[in-house]
Amino acid sequence: MEQVDFAICGGRIVDPATGLDGRGSVGVRNGKIAVIDMDSSVTFDPQHVVSADGYIVIPGMIDCHVHAYQHATPLGINIDESCLARGVTTAVDAGSAGASTFPGLRKFIAERSDTRLLAFLHIASHGLASAGCSAGASGGECDHLNQVDVTKCVQCVTQNTDMIVGVKVRVSQSCTDNGRTEEEVYRRALAASTESGVPLMVHHTMSTVPVAKQEGKLCCPSDMKPGDIYTHAFMPHLSHILDQDKKAVHPDVWEAKKRGIYFDIGHGAGSFGWTVAEICTKEGFWPDIISTDLHCESVDGPAYDLATVMTKMYALGMPLNDVIASVTSQPAAAIKRSNCLGSLQVGREADISMLKIEECDIDLEDCYGQIRKVKKRFIPVGVWRNGKRFDVSPHPNYPNIDSIKHGINAWDSTDVRDATKPSLS
Ligand SMILES: [Zn+2]
Known part of the structure; x- marks a missing residue:
């Protein structure tokens, strides 16, 4: 009999x-994966067996775009409540902190959370301390170039490689003095x-930075490097990734994907349109990475949690193994x-997520009140971080009428949308 602290048995393991x-x-x-048994050749003490019958057992999920800097930035959420308790063992903060404010993200959030927290460092030294366009404040974090200090950013990244996995920038008129510094x-x-x-x-x-390649101008994503991450991939506002006629993915975007740029969902409150x-x-x-962009305005809908964003991609026909890869091996590779991280292998820290796929018949909203019917959904049913089991909270109740109303109010501002405006009638 194999001596283990516990064994999760009888589930479908997907890695x-x-x-x-x-x-x-x-x-x-001892907090580490000790055995992976795919042919029932190992026996475990029944007292230490957790049944995973009917469930999918996968590497601890990674949410590659969240806003974790609670109380210090207007967007911040509690990651233990909204990530770990929703089956996510690793959250990656997407630029809530810059070089000046990063020490607090480590000391007050990462060190005090059970969720593993990694981070992209914002190029603006103050990060999203006053979050600009998405927190109702006028102005953006990169309105003045004094705050955009390459040397400080590089120094902070290289001194914190245990936690910082990348740099973050918001290339948007509303964050850059109406495009003047963009x-x-x-x-x-x-x-x-x-x-x-x-x-x-x-x-x-x-x-103001164009999607299509233009001589003498920086373009996006064409000027990104292989290995960079393009987030908010299915965003419906101007600068979306579609061609002029809005019927196909822009050829320069396809080329960027083939060059090795990762495309990430980053759902949020305004960045996902059905x-x-x-x-x-x-x-x-298809996206390479599925992430939530969870923040205080997306966590009660329309993003909810990582499992719900996975449900949306699954409903669009993404194969199950690709959905799982997009929250495990793919984000692990990108960071x-x-x-x-992102794989179940003997000797590694035991970060494990357990999900069920539930038949349902439910409406699910995007960021603009547009609804699609979902017939199957992912529900987190178990989570272990470093071998310790944590409680999973009840599944969010969607659709959320307030989130739909909010979305419908913003519908006119989109550039790519359904033929008719959604209504609540
Ligand atoms: Zn974000």
């Missing part, structure tokens, strides 16, 4: 990093990520942590 997919057991000892901010963010040898995560919405998602996925343009 895209190693190609495992089948019924099996995972044994954990190209220079983007240039500096590219320089900082290149110099520090980490990927750049780019938020590119309502931007219409764009359908156009993209119909021609085979250069494939050596320790």
